[in-house]
Amino acid sequence: MPHAVPAFSRIGEENAFAVLAKAAELQRQGRDIINLGIGQPDFKTPPHIVEAAIKALRDGEHGYTAATGILPLREAVAVDLARRFGVEVSPELVMVVPGGKVTMYMAILMFGEPGVDILYPDPGFPIYRSMIEFTGARPVPIPMREENGFAFSAEETLALMTPQTRLVILNSPANPTGGVTPHAEIDRLVAGLARWPEAAILSDEIYGQMIYDGLSHRTLLAYPEIRDRLILLDGWSKTYAMTGWRLGYSVWPKTLYEAARKLAVNSYSCVNAPTQFAGLAALTGPQDAARAMVAEFDARRGLVVEGLNRLPGVSSVTPKGAFYAFPNIAATGWKAKPLAAALLDDAGVATIGGPDFGVHGEGYIRISYANSRENIAKALGRIDAFLRRRPPPG
Numbered sequence: 001m002p003h004a005v006p007a008f009s010r011i012g013e014e015n016a017f018a019v020l021a022k023a024a025e026l027q028r029q030g031r032d033i034i035n036l037g038i039g040q041p042d043f044k045t046p047p048h049i050v051e052a053a054i055k056a057l058r059d060g061e062h063g064y065t066a067a068t069g070i071l072p073l074r075e076a077v078a079v080d081l082a083r084r085f086g087v088e089v090s091p092e093l094v095m096v097v098p099g100g101k102v103t104m105y106m107a108i109l110m111f112g113e114p115g116v117d118i119l120y121p122d123p124g125f126p127i128y129r130s131m132i133e134f135t136g137a138r139p140v141p142i143p144m145r146e147e148n149g150f151a152f153s154a155e156e157t158l159a160l161m162t163p164q165t166r167l168v169i170l171n172s173p174a175n176p177t178g179g180v181t182p183h184a185e186i187d188r189l190v191a192g193l194a195r196w197p198e199a200a201i202l203s204d205e206i207y208g209q210m211i212y213d214g215l216s217h218r219t220l221l222a223y224p225e226i227r228d229r230l231i232l233l234d235g236w237s238k239t240y241a242m243t244g245w246r247l248g249y250s251v252w253p254k255t256l257y258e259a260a261r262k263l264a265v266n267s268y269s270c271v272n273a274p275t276q277f278a279g280l281a282a283l284t285g286p287q288d289a290a291r292a293m294v295a296e297f298d299a300r301r302g303l304v305v306e307g308l309n310r311l312p313g314v315s316s317v318t319p320k321g322a323f324y325a326f327p328n329i330a331a332t333g334w335k336a337k338p339l340a341a342a343l344l345d346d347a348g349v350a351t352i353g354g355p356d357f358g359v360h361g362e363g364y365i366r367i368s369y370a371n372s373r374e375n376i377a378k379a380l381g382r383i384d385a386f387l388r389r390r391p392p393p394g
């Protein structure tokens with residue numbers, strides 16, 4: 001019997017997909033399920049973006065492209081970064097990839113090996129740890145704390161660094177907590193990183209345009225002193241409701257760009273051409289649909305936080321970004337994963353247990369508010385009834 005190499009016994013998962021499948025199966029059986037589990041906008045991709053892809057196909061744009069993406073799209077990314085942040089990025093350092101995930105996959109593969117440490121946020125996007133373990137590197141969790149608004153603490157992050165640290169993964173605004181790290185804290189973190197010149201930085205900024213309460217997003221690209229070791233992860237999935245198109249981009253230091261390009265050539269060759277034209281229309285066309293989505297998420301955020309704080313035994317800090325709330329459920333007496341499972345089975349509401357995002361996620365569940373206001377209100381009502389009806393097991 002053929003066996004894959006042992007590394008595959010260490011590779012992990014993203015449980016949100018398993019919950020999505022389970023919710024779909026229950027729906028198929030005729031159950032009424034409200035999905036607050038999956039992290040994708042519930043809006044349609046704006047029509048002008050869809051039309052651009054259709055036009056590209058009609059125009060015969062169906063062949064391979066450069067592995068790093070079509071030049072107009074890489075140029076548009078550079079213009080967009082200049083418009084949003086006033087930073088100068090050469091299109092030569094921009095790489096178009098099939099989804100945000102691919103950048104983290106490449107970056108972790110480039111630095112992970114036995115004997116080195118990689119720091120990552122916990123709770124955090126589960127693929128960070130999964131890929132770190134796959135490479136044989138030691139995963140070093142950076143705790144994201146509720147009392148800190150689930151922001152990074154520069155002091156705590158820097159205290160975890162050692163001469164073995166090869167990569168530090170940052171994510172703000174964050175999944176699964178909605179935490180946003182304040183500018184001053186990022187300043188302190190970057191200042192401290194000067195002591196660790198051997199460590200590369202992967203900044204996952206995929207929720208950078210989903211930020212509330214008048215806050216602005218501070219990109220790590222804004223710090224020239226780390227540009228030679230910074231990998232930026234961004235993409236279209238969340239901002240333009242394009243999760244299924246599979247389109248993202250990275251900005252690489254010059255020294256790593258060739259390695260990333262070769263990984264692309266060795267795996268997927270290039271992102272499908274019509275999707276790249278859709279991405280171009282997204283960046284160069286009107287931004288009102290993207291802004292309207294953020295305004296709607298903001299309104300729902302208010303409903304969700306207010307509703308969660310009214311549930312017995314539940315409290316939620318106000319998330320400052322993304323489209324997730326991460327309520328503390330410890331006082332309900334339930335452990336997080338059994339609670340998420342019972343909410344799905346018994347109350348018909350899909351959520352994700354905090355431990356699916358790391359050991360520091362115990363005591364919390366993730367609620368995605370990428371669902372209609374009506375469904376959110378209904379789901380909160382169901383959770384309320386459930387908590388009053390069902391005592392915790394044991």
Ligand code: PLP
Pocket residue numbers: 039098099100101102125171174175204206235236237243247248
């Ligand atoms: N990074 C974070 C923090 C995410 O939450 C996600 C998706 O949920 C991704 C990256 C991956 O995005 P994509 O669907 O474009 O691969």
